Amino acid sequence: NAGVTQTPKFQVLKTGQSMTLQCAQDMNHNSMYWYRQDPGMGLRLIYYSASEGTTDKGEVPNGYNVSRLNKREFSLRLESAAPSQTSVYFCASSDNSPIQYFGAGTRLSVL
Amino acid sequence: KNEVEQSPQNLTAQEGEFITINCSYSVGISALHWLQQHPGGGIVSLFMLSSGKKKHGRLIATINIQEKHSSLHITASHPRDSAVYICAAMTGNQFYFGTGTSLTVIP
Numbered sequence: 001n002a003g004v005t006q007t008p009k010f011q012v013l014k015t016g017q018s019m020t021l022q023c024a025q026d027m028n029h030n031s032m033y034w035y036r037q038d039p040g041m042g043l044r045l046i047y048y049s050a051s052e053g054t055t056d057k058g059e060v061p062n063g064y065n066v067s068r069l070n071k072r073e074f075s076l077r078l079e080s081a082a083p084s085q086t087s088v089y090f091c092a093s094s095d096n097s098p099i100q101y102f103g104a105g106t107r108l109s110v111l
Numbered sequence: 112k113n114e115v116e117q118s119p120q121n122l123t124a125q126e127g128e129f130i131t132i133n134c135s136y137s138v139g140i141s142a143l144h145w146l147q148q149h150p151g152g153g154i155v156s157l158f159m160l161s162s163g164k165k166k167h168g169r170l171i172a173t174i175n176i177q178e179k180h181s182s183l184h185i186t187a188s189h190p191r192d193s194a195v196y197i198c199a200a201m202t203g204n205q206f207y208f209g210t211g212t213s214l215t216v217i218p
Contacts, residue, residue, distance in 0.1 A: 033206075035208075040210060041210065042113075042115075042197070042208040042209055042210040042211060043197070043199070043206075043208040044208070045205060045206065048205070058205070088152065090154065099144070099156050099159050100144070100156065100199075100206065101156070102146075102153070102154035102155070102156075104152065104153050105152045105153070105154075107152075
C-alpha cells in the first residue's frame with residue numbers, strides 16, 4: 001500500500017523558474033496538506049484542502065499556489081522560485097482525524 | 112511566538128536509558144500528535160491522544176490537558192530510536208508543530 005506519494009524526491013531550480021510538486025494519496029482521505037520544513041522552524045503549513053474542490057491558506061502561503069485536482073491529488077506550484085523557498089516539502093493527508101500520514105518529502109534547492 | 116514548544120532541542124543518551132521529551136502548547140486543542148522523523152527524512156505517526164496515556168511497545172505518551180503539556184517517554188532506549196521527535200497540536204483543521212527534539216542514542 002503506497003499511502004502518500006510525493007514526486008519528485010529532489011529538485012534543483014534556478015531563481016525565477018517554476019515547478020509543480022505532486023502529491024497523491026490512495027487512502028480515500030478528505031484532507032490534504034502541504035508543509036515546508038526548515039531548520040529550527042519545525043513544520044509550517046503552506047496550504048491545506050479540507051475536501052475535494054476546496055483549498056485554504058496556511059501559515060506561509062506567499063509564493064505558492066495549490067490545486068486539489070481530485071480527491072487523490074493535491075499539487076503545490078511555485079510560479080517563480082526564490083532562494084527563500086529552498087526547503088523540504090511534505091505532503092500529508094488525513095481522514096479528518098488527528099492522525100496525518102506523510103509523504104517522504106521533496107528536497108528543493110533554489111539557486 | 113510558537114504555539115507548541117518542545118524540550119530539549121537535542122538529547123544524547125546511552126543505550127538503555129529512560130528518555131523523556133516534553134511538549135507544551137498554548138492553543139486549545141482537540142488532540143495532540145507525536146511524530147517520529149527518521150534520519151532519512153520520512154515522518155511517521157507514533158501516537159494521537161486527547162487525554163491520559165497511551166503505550167506502544169517501549170514508547171509511552173501522556174497528556175495533561177489542564178497543564179497543556181504532553182510527554183513522550185522511551186524506555187530501554189536503543190540506537191534505532193535515534194530520530195527527531197515532533198509534537199503537533201491539532202486545533203480545528205490545523206496542526207501546530209513543535210520544532211522537534213533530536214535524539215541520539217549511543218551504543
